[in-house]
Amino acid sequence: MSETKLPGAVRLRVAPSPTGDPHVGTAYMAMFDLAFARREGGRFLLRIEDTDRARLHAGSEQQIYDTLHWLGLSWDEGPDIGGPCAPYRQSERLETYRPYADRLLAQGHAYRCWCSPERLTRMREEQTRRKQPPGYDRLCLGKTEEERAALPGFSPTPVLRMRIPDDVQTAFDDLIAGRIDAPVPDDQVILKADGFPTYHLAVVVDDHLMGITHVVRGQEWISSTPKHLLLYRWLGWRPPRFAHMPLLRDEHKAKISKRRNPWARLTWFREEGYLPEALVNFLALQGYPPILEADGTEREVFTFEEFAERFAWDKVNPAGSIFNLAKLDWLNGVWIRRLELGEFTSRLLPFLEADGILPGHPSLGELGRLKAIAGLIQTRMAKLTEAGDLVGPFFVGDDAVEIADDARAQLDAQAPVVLDAAIRALGDIDDHAVGVLGSESAWTAARIEADLRAAIVTGLGVKPKVAFGPLRTAISGRRISPPLFESMEILGKTSTLARLAALRATV
Numbered sequence: 125m126s127e128t129k130l131p132g133a134v135r136l137r138v139a140p141s142p143t144g145d146p147h148v149g150t151a152y153m154a155m156f157d158l159a160f161a162r163r164e165g166g167r168f169l170l171r172i173e174d175t176d177r178a179r180l181h182a183g184s185e186q187q188i189y190d191t192l193h194w195l196g197l198s199w200d201e202g203p204d205i206g207g208p209c210a211p212y213r214q215s216e217r218l219e220t221y222r223p224y225a226d227r228l229l230a231q232g233h234a235y236r237c238w239c240s241p242e243r244l245t246r247m248r249e250e251q252t253r254r255k256q257p258p259g260y261d262r263l264c265l266g267k268t269e270e271e272r273a274a275l276p277g278f279s280p281t282p283v284l285r286m287r288i289p290d291d292v293q294t295a296f297d298d299l300i301a302g303r304i305d306a307p308v309p310d311d312q313v314i315l316k317a318d319g320f321p322t323y324h325l326a327v328v329v330d331d332h333l334m335g336i337t338h339v340v341r342g343q344e345w346i347s348s349t350p351k352h353l354l355l356y357r358w359l360g361w362r363p364p365r366f367a368h369m370p371l372l373r374d375e376h377k378a379k380i381s382k383r384r385n386p387w388a389r390l391t392w393f394r395e396e397g398y399l400p401e402a403l404v405n406f407l408a409l410q411g412y413p414p415i416l417e418a419d420g421t422e423r424e425v426f427t428f429e430e431f432a433e434r435f436a437w438d439k440v441n442p443a444g445s446i447f448n449l450a451k452l453d454w455l456n457g458v459w460i461r462r463l464e465l466g467e468f469t470s471r472l473l474p475f476l477e478a479d480g481i482l483p484g485h486p487s488l489g490e491l492g493r494l495k496a497i498a499g500l501i502q503t504r505m506a507k508l509t510e511a512g513d514l515v516g517p518f519f520v521g522d523d524a525v526e527i528a529d530d531a532r533a534q535l536d537a538q539a540p541v542v543l544d545a546a547i548r549a550l551g552d553i554d555d556h557a558v559g560v561l562g563s564e565s566a567w568t569a570a571r572i573e574a575d576l577r578a579a580i581v582t583g584l585g586v587k588p589k590v591a592f593g594p595l596r597t598a599i600s601g602r603r604i605s606p607p608l609f610e611s612m613e614i615l616g617k618t619s620t621l622a623r624l625a626a627l628r629a630t631v
């Protein structure tokens with residue numbers, strides 16, 4: 125298919141390799157790709173780069189789909205949905221690369237190399253020892269198979285290498301950093317002994333055939349770009365524009381890695397109870413400024429759509445930024461509070477199921493109670509993983525409330541008196557439904573609070589600050605819990621009194 129017939133004013137792709145848990149950088153690239161594609165009325169593609177067979181990881185491709193979908197970063201063309209350039213998985217395109225490799229060989233831009241892996245290792249060690257620049261020493265250049273076979277370190281299955289010219293152009297214009305001068309490349313392998321192309325050949329052929337207009341990738345690929353530009357030139361193709369994104373760095377300013385930083389894994393954010401809205405917002409702020417309002421103020425909280433509408437490459441800071449998880453926690457709290465209550469409630473379900481608090485398919489009654497509790501805790505949470513602790517006590521039997529050690533330790537000599545007074549005062553509240561519709565009961569948070577204050581603060585003269593500690597412990601087993609009087613209303617009179625009595629029996 126020719127370039128001009130492909131849909132989209134611009135065409136961008138994210139091209140992850142399925143080598144394990146998806147890296148947070150994949151989402152970062154995808155976001156910037158998608159923002160620009162949306163702004164320009166273009167297309168966003170997902171391509172799976174699986175030519176490095178040794179590093180493949182079963183299940184990783186599915187995780188890439190799942191995590192990008194979870195973030196709402198959906199693609200217009202890809203292996204799972206097809207498109208005009210299918211297939212979008214490189215292992216299914218092997219036939220595509222071969223003729224280009226042959227062409228480069230025939231034109232003298234590439235040559236066969238029979239050096240064995242052992243010879244190459246020795247060569248590299250030697251170069252390091254002599255403090256020479258690393259790179260292939262061209263032992264095979266200009267030799268026939270026979271000539272080469274006569275020398276040591278020969279392997280019968282050759283690879284194909286690019287013949288980098290002496291006057292290789294290493295400078296190029298980057299959409300983010302401007303003019304970049306990359307290092308001089310060495311004779312890069314483009315076809316491996318197993319017949320698979322390397323990343324360098326496959327990426328150029330695919331980006332060209334898929335009509336990619338803008339290549340967005342991390343700065344770690346800057347040194348590869350001169351090789352790619354050479355391949356474009358040799359194959360007679362117009363190269364795309366390049367945007368090399370700043371590296372995401374940890375607090376030590378090191379490039380984040382899955383080995384050192386658990387949060388380099390995209391799935392980590394989901395497991396830890398972050399909202400996709402918050403992670404997208406957070407990633408948009410990495411090396412990119414907040415939204416500048418008309419009145420000159422800056423706004424850090426924004427949706428992907430708001431980000432995409434204003435997107436421009438020249439706003440990206442090539443120096444990047446440090447990954448600040450405290451900032452992400454803050455953003456997550458903001459986004460949690462923005463959710464509509466029903467939505468917030470359903471986002472809690474997988475976490476409560478994982479904690480064994482609710483079944484996978486809760487009953488209507490359980491859902492109703494959860495929604496009531498959700499309303500009490502929505503403003504108090506930074507991460508969805510905190511829900512289990514707050515919600516758990518509402519879904520256990522009254523005789524099974526676990527009293528945390530620190531909560532029990534706080535109970536002082538006054539606790540029995542306070543509990544007795546509470547039991548008396550609450551026992552007097554009529555919880556039977558009254559009124560025309562039979563729906564109003566006196567058992568409300570307001571009435572509970574008023575009567576407990578009267579009995580304990582006024583009646584016993586206990587300071588309000590300490591008056592309700594034993595009650596909170598009885599109801600939730602914790603020092604910190606959702607608001608007490610509302611919790612009692614949700615639990616109902618019978619449960620509330622049973623829990624107060626259960627704690628009273630132990631103090």
Ligand code: GLU
Nearest residue numbers: 139140141173327340341
């Ligand atoms: N497969 C490469 C990666 O995993 C893609 C690099 C590129 O976007 O050119 O990062």
